[in-house]
Amino acid sequence: MLATGLSIVGLVFLIGLLAPLLTSHDPLAQNVRDRLASPSGDHWLGTDLLGRDVFSRLLHGARIDVPLAVIATLVPAVIGVTLGIVSGFFGRRVDAVVMRLADVVQAFPVYIFLVALVFLLGPGARSFVVASACISWVGYARLVRAEVLSLKGRDFIVAAQAAGIGRRRVLGRHLLPNVMPQVYAYMASDAVLALVALASLSFLSLGVQPPEPEWGRMIADGVDRIRSEWWLSAVPGLAIVIVGIGFSLVAYGFERQAARR
Amino acid sequence: MLQFVARRSLQGLAVLLVVLVASFALLKFVPGDPARQVAGPRATEEQVESIREDLGLNDNVGVQMWRYLGRLVQGDFGSTTNGASEVADLIRQNLPVTLWLVSTSLFVTAIVSLGLALLAVRRPGRLIDRLVVVTGSVGLAVPSFWLGIVLLIVVARPTGWFPIGGWGESFGERVRAIVLPCVTLTASLVPVTTRSLRTSMLKVRRSEYVAAGRSVGLTGISLFWHFVLRNSLVPTVALFASLAGMVLSGTVLVEATFALPGLGQMMVVGAINRDVNVIQGLTVVFATGVILFNVVGDIVVAWLDPRIERR
Amino acid sequence: MSGVTILEVEGLRVATSTHPSLELVRGFDLQVREGETVGLVGESGSGKSLTLRAICGLLPDGVRRSSGSAHMIGPGGSTVDAPTQLGRGIAMVFQEPMISLNPTMRIGDLVTIGPRSQGLLTRARAHERAIELMHEVGIADPERRSRAWPHELSGGLRQRVMIAMALATEPRILLCDEPTTALDVSVQDQILRLLLGLKESRGLAMVLVTHDLAVVSQVCDQIVVMKQGHIVEQGETDRVLHDPTDEYTRRLIEAVS
Numbered sequence: 047m048l049a050t051g052l053s054i055v056g057l058v059f060l061i062g063l064l065a066p067l068l069t070s071h072d073p074l075a076q077n078v079r080d081r082l083a084s085p086s087g088d089h090w091l092g093t094d095l096l097g098r099d100v101f102s103r104l105l106h107g108a109r110i111d112v113p114l115a116v117i118a119t120l121v122p123a124v125i126g127v128t129l130g131i132v133s134g135f136f137g138r139r140v141d142a143v144v145m146r147l148a149d150v151v152q153a154f155p156v157y158i159f160l161v162a163l164v165f166l167l168g169p170g171a172r173s174f175v176v177a178s179a180c181i182s183w184v185g186y187a188r189l190v191r192a193e194v195l196s197l198k199g200r201d202f203i204v205a206a207q208a209a210g211i212g213r214r215r216v217l218g219r220h221l222l223p224n225v226m227p228q229v230y231a232y233m234a235s236d237a238v239l240a241l242v243a244l245a246s247l248s249f250l251s252l253g254v255q256p257p258e259p260e261w262g263r264m265i266a267d268g269v270d271r272i273r274s275e276w277w278l279s280a281v282p283g284l285a286i287v288i289v290g291i292g293f294s295l296v297a298y299g300f301e302r303q304a305a306r307r
Numbered sequence: 308m309l310q311f312v313a314r315r316s317l318q319g320l321a322v323l324l325v326v327l328v329a330s331f332a333l334l335k336f337v338p339g340d341p342a343r344q345v346a347g348p349r350a351t352e353e354q355v356e357s358i359r360e361d362l363g364l365n366d367n368v369g370v371q372m373w374r375y376l377g378r379l380v381q382g383d384f385g386s387t388t389n390g391a392s393e394v395a396d397l398i399r400q401n402l403p404v405t406l407w408l409v410s411t412s413l414f415v416t417a418i419v420s421l422g423l424a425l426l427a428v429r430r431p432g433r434l435i436d437r438l439v440v441v442t443g444s445v446g447l448a449v450p451s452f453w454l455g456i457v458l459l460i461v462v463a464r465p466t467g468w469f470p471i472g473g474w475g476e477s478f479g480e481r482v483r484a485i486v487l488p489c490v491t492l493t494a495s496l497v498p499v500t501t502r503s504l505r506t507s508m509l510k511v512r513r514s515e516y517v518a519a520g521r522s523v524g525l526t527g528i529s530l531f532w533h534f535v536l537r538n539s540l541v542p543t544v545a546l547f548a549s550l551a552g553m554v555l556s557g558t559v560l561v562e563a564t565f566a567l568p569g570l571g572q573m574m575v576v577g578a579i580n581r582d583v584n585v586i587q588g589l590t591v592v593f594a595t596g597v598i599l600f601n602v603v604g605d606i607v608v609a610w611l612d613p614r615i616e617r618r
Numbered sequence: 619m620s621g622v623t624i625l626e627v628e629g630l631r632v633a634t635s636t637h638p639s640l641e642l643v644r645g646f647d648l649q650v651r652e653g654e655t656v657g658l659v660g661e662s663g664s665g666k667s668l669t670l671r672a673i674c675g676l677l678p679d680g681v682r683r684s685s686g687s688a689h690m691i692g693p694g695g696s697t698v699d700a701p702t703q704l705g706r707g708i709a710m711v712f713q714e715p716m717i718s719l720n721p722t723m724r725i726g727d728l729v730t731i732g733p734r735s736q737g738l739l740t741r742a743r744a745h746e747r748a749i750e751l752m753h754e755v756g757i758a759d760p761e762r763r764s765r766a767w768p769h770e771l772s773g774g775l776r777q778r779v780m781i782a783m784a785l786a787t788e789p790r791i792l793l794c795d796e797p798t799t800a801l802d803v804s805v806q807d808q809i810l811r812l813l814l815g816l817k818e819s820r821g822l823a824m825v826l827v828t829h830d831l832a833v834v835s836q837v838c839d840q841i842v843v844m845k846q847g848h849i850v851e852q853g854e855t856d857r858v859l860h861d862p863t864d865e866y867t868r869r870l871i872e873a874v875s
Contacts, residue, residue, distance in 0.1 A: 150325050155556035158574060158593045165578040165586050166333065235447065242450045246560050249452050250575050265453055272471075276460045283453030290448020298444060431679055515717040518676050519780070522712075523732030523787050524705015533731060537722040613767040614721055 048299025051234070054292030055112070058285075062108030071099035073106040073259045082275055094267060094278055103259035104285060110260050112289060114171055115241035118178040123233050125179060126186025131221070133187060134194025141191075148184045156181060160243060161252060169252045174244055182236060189232060193225040227304035234297030238290045245286050261286050311609050319602040326594040330587050331375050335368075384588035388580065394588040397573060404474060405558050405569035407485055412492040413554060417547065420497050424504035428512055439501055446498025451557055455491040455564035463487060472566035488565045492557045499553065500546060507542035511535055541612045548604020551597045623691055624823060625650040625673075625700065625708075625791055630686035632665070632672045632847075638684055643669050644847040646686070648825075650791060650840075655817055655824045657838035657855065659831060659870070665847040666827045667713075670793050673825075674708055675701025690790075705732045709784035711794040715776035715801070719768035725752075725779055726764025732787045751782040756812055774805035781812065791823040792816075799828070810837065831874045835859055843867050 061068065071089070077097030085092045091100035133144040151159070163177035197220070245262030247253030254260035256267075261282040268278030350358075359365055363374060378385075384394035427439040463469045468483065475484045511517065512535060520534040558571035566572070570589060577585030609615045625648070632643035643665045650656055658666045671677050673688040688700035690707055700708055709732075712718040720728055729748045733739040739747060745764070752760035755778040768776060777797060784792055794813065798806040814837055816822050826838060834841055834855060841858050843851040843866065851864040862868045 146325075149322060150329060152552070153322055153326050153594050153597055154590065155552045155559075155593050155597060157556040157559040158590060161559060161574055161578050162333065162586055162590050165581070238447050242448070245450050246452060249450075249560070250563055250578075252575070252578055262450070262452075265450075265456065269456060272456060272460050273464060279453070279456050280460065283450065283457065286450055286453065287445075287448050291445055294444040294448055513679060515712055515714060516720045519710070519712055519718045519783070520720065520731070521676060522674065522704055522710040523783055525731065525735050529735040533723065533735075534720055538720070612722070614769050 048296060048303075051292050051295025051297075051299055055289065055296065058108050058289050058292065059112050061105055062110075062112055065102075065105040065109060069099070069102040069105055071102040073098060073103040074257050075099075082271065084275075085277075091277065091281060092275065094264070095271070098257075098259075100264075100278065100281070103264060104261075104282060107259045107261045107264065107282065107285065108289075110171075110254060110258060111241060111244060111262075111286070114174065114244055114254075115237050115289075115293075118175050118240040118244065119182075119233050119237045121175060121179045122182035123186050123229065123236070126183035127190050127229060129183060130187040130190025131194060134191040144187065144191075148187060151181060151184050157243075157246070160247065161250075164247060164252045169247075169255060171254050174247060174253055178240060178243065182240070185232060185236070186229065189228060190225055193228070194221055197221055197224065227300055231297050231300035231304055234293050234300055237293040238297070241286060241290055241293070308610065312606055315602055315605050315609075319598050323595060323598050326598070327376060327379060327591060328372065330590045330594075331372050333587060333590070379591065384591075385584035387585060388582045394584045397585070398570065398588060398592060401568055401570050401573050404567050405562070405571060407481075408488055408492060408558055408561065408567065408569060409554055411485060411489045412496065412557075413547065413550070415489060415493045416496045416500055416550075416554075419493065420500040420504055421543070423497070423501045424508050427501075427505050428508045431509060431512075436505075439505060443498040443502040446494070449494070450560075451491055451495040452560045452564045454494055455487065455561060458487050458491060459565075472564075474566075474568050484565075484567070488561045488567060491564070492554065492561045495557050496550065496553060500550065503546050504539075504543060507546075508535070508539050511538045514538075541608055544604060544607050544611065548600050548608075551600030551604075555593050555596055622652045623649050624652050625688070625690055625825075626697070627673055627688045627700075628686055630669065630672055630688060631684045632668050632677065632681060633684040635680050635682050641684070642681065642847055643672060646672075646849060648842065648852075650823050650825060652790070653817065653821045653823055654840060655826060655838045656840040656842060657834035658825060658827045658842050658844065659829060659834055660844035661829065663846070664844040666844050667795050669844070670710070670795050670825060670827050673700055674704055674710055674793055676704075676710065705736065705787045707788075707790045709787050709789040709792055711777075711780055711784050711792060711797045713796040713800055715773050715780055718780055719776055721768055723768075724764065725766050725768065725771070728768070729764075729779060729782045730786050732783065747786065748782075751786055752779075754785065754816075755779075755782045756808075757782070772805075773801050774808060777801060777805075777809055778812065781809075781816075785816070785820075789822065791825070794824060794826045796827050796829070798833075813837070831859070831870060843870065 075098060077093070079097065080093055081095055081097040083089055083093040083097075089099050089101065091104065094100055094103070129144050133141045154162075159181055160177050163180060164173045167173035167176060244253055245260070245265070248260045248262035249266045251263075251266070254263060256263060264282040265279045268275065268280075268282075271278055363371060366374075382395050384398065386393050387397070423439050427436040430436060459471055463471050469487050470480070470484050473484060475481045516538075517530070517534050520530050525534065555571075558569060559574055560571070561567070562569045562571035563575050570592065573585065574589045574593075576582075577589065627646055627648040630643060630646040631641055633639070633641045646669050648656065658669065660666045668677065668681065672683045675683075677683065689697040690700050690703045691697055704710075719725075723731070726745060726748045729751055730739055730744045733747075734741070734744055748764055749760045752763065757763055757775060757778050763771075763775075768779070771779070781797075792813075797813070798809050801809060810833060813824065813826070817824060817837075826834070828834060838855050841851075841853065841855045842849055843858070843864070845866050851858055851862060851867045858867065859871060862871060
């Protein structure tokens with residue numbers, strides 16, 4: 047399962063990387079006279095409202111969506127895991143502050159918070175990553191904190207500390223390895239959410255701005271034409287679903303690994 | 308029990324207070340000078356300064372916050388950037404649509420996911436169970452707005468039974484208008500809820516006390532009612548209370564996709580138009596909704612589960 | 619104690635559902651007479667709990683009875699499949715009183731839920747009956763206790779409730795899966811004496827799963843020794859404990875004395 051998931055994501059990533067080589071059309075090149083063309087030998091998926099080649103935009107979209115989803119997952123993961131360790135290990139006051147912060151963040155519905163933050167920071171990819179970082183860290187923090195707390199009282203930790211082994215080593219050697227599979231599983235399913243969130247924000251014109259070929263944005267562009275050129279909206283969505291399934295499989299694989307421990 | 312209700316409600320209010328302060332802080336971080344925006348590009352420095360006085364922007368932050376909180380409590384959310392309407396009025400206008408969407412979706416989600424979870428749990432590991440688990444994972448990957456569009460393409464367009472977006476005037480029109488949005492929102496919730504319900508129901512089903520029940524001759528409906536249902540109820544209620552965030556979150560996209568004039572759409576429009584008061588007001592309203600859900604959920608759970616401290 | 623056999627188990631085998639060749643109980647035979655107490659001993663993993671559960675049909679998910687049978691024998695000599703008699707002649711007492719009682723039911727209701735659900739007890743009579751049963755198992759102040767929730771009671775009290783619950787079904791035989799292992803040492807003795815008392819007062823037959831040979835020597839008429847799913851020795855308690863034929867049995871006895 048893990049392998050399948052990773053290969054799907056890897057494949058899409060590769061496609062994105064090689065996109066300029068796989069298609070001769072420029073994803074940004076407009077040709078208004080040739081707009082809304084049906085799929086043909088020249089344009090495999092036809093052209094959109096501004097005459098741009100849809101297939102090329104689809105492939106180049108992978109260069110935007112996949113890396114951004116990954117970054118928007120990594121940043122909160124690092125922040126969250128760190129805060130979780132700090133909170134669980136150094137206890138009491140630090141813990142109280144971090145947990146109250148988590149409560150406040152979680153009091154807002156995710157997309158409401160996302161829209162509000164993007165409103166503050168202005169639309170765009172960078173705002174999306176920052177906003178994700180502000181929101182998604184909570185899950186990791188709670189997960190890691192719980193694990194740290196449950197391990198803190200265990201005999202071997204106390205023994206290690208009594209033997210004078212530094213806190214950092216205890217953390218590194220014992221605590222982290224135990225919790226990492228769960229963290230990886232969480233990251234993978236978070237990646238799905240990040241991808242969907244990015245597409246959703248872009249759909250709402252609050253994410254990646256035109257003329258970049260982001261998949262969510264492409265779906266929005268095609269909405270007015272669903273009566274006739276329905277594939278303009280349908281195909282990018284399919285791309286999102288496929289990548290999402292890829293990440294889900296990765297998550298499933300890590301979950302099973304975590305369960306085995 | 309009453310003490311618990313009081314205590315929990317106070318906790319909720321405390322969180323709400325923090326939320327209000329946070330949303331006030333939001334205002335402070337918006338780039339640009341509000342006084343200048345109101346005054347217009349051709350105003351003189353004196354005019355801008357006097358507007359700044361009027362808006363109370365020269366007072367210290369504490370005083371401003373106090374004033375802001377006071378206004379909120381009285382229901383004054385300010386007006387939109389173009390000054391055309393009061394935010395509070397707009398919220399009142401758009402609230403019913405969102406309430407309709409949220410309540411129908413939660414209702415359908417409850418029925419569907421309970422049904423699916425029950426089916427899956429009857430024979431763990433078999434086909435239905437596997438299917439349910441897989442759909443759960445796949446479901447997350449499907450963006451709700453895309454699903455909505457696909458439904459429009461595949462269902463609304465060919466059949467003509469449902470409008471391609473919009474809210475309609477008459478009751479009949481509105482009923483038809485809410486179907487596809489409800490289905491879309493439900494579809495985004497069902498994977499999550501079914502998975503959780505299945506896990507907690509399995510836990511109950513495999514528990515020793517259910518075996519004990521069977522060992523004294525309980526079977527079928529009797530066993531289900533007294534042992535399985537009563538113990539599954541608590542995690543179910545807890546789950547739905549925690550759904551508040553997800554369902555309110557989902558209204559943003561679903562309303563945008565189907566052009567429903569609700570609070571979610573108002574939020575998006577407000578963000579695009581850079582309308583601070585709208586964003587602020589809605590953030591407060593939504594957060595209040597989540598907090599309310601959670602507090603009520605906790606109270607119901609405490610009432611149902613005898614193990615929880617009620618004092 | 620008459621010589622009439624009331625439970626007959628023949629060639630019972632238990633295997634995992636996914637891999638039928640992986641057997642956890644490999645051929646178990648037993649005959650229990652009216653009023654007789656049988657001790658089922660063995661180390662952890664010997665299959666004794668699974669055997670007990672297989673007899674009455676309470677095996678967990680993933681494990682099933684692959685062959686063999688367990689029959690209750692009625693007064694006229696009629697045989698009935700034992701799992702169908704759960705709550706109608708055969709009842710079980712579980713190991714962990716913390717998790718064996720329904721947390722959302724009050725004790726008074728829980729005790730009589732068996733016969734009530736079978737329509738054998740009216741609601742009016744049920745409360746009285748609950749108090750009687752609680753008296754019988756030695757629960758002090760039963761009126762007040764009947765309103766309590768399971769989590770409010772101590773381990774020993776919970777186990778007494780568990781026993782009362784089983785007794786409510788008027789069983790002829792009681793299957794006890796390590797009923798005292800999870801309890802404090804001071805309480806273990808009380809519960810055992812209770813069970814012994816019930817054997818006398820009700821003429822109850824019992825199959826007692828335990829890893830404690832001392833208990834077996836005090837309480838049981840017949841002993842069955844299990845190891846890795848097999849029966850290695852079986853017979854009258856006195857005979858087996860004084861003159862074991864099997865090496866494993868010998869070692870078990872030596873470990874205790």
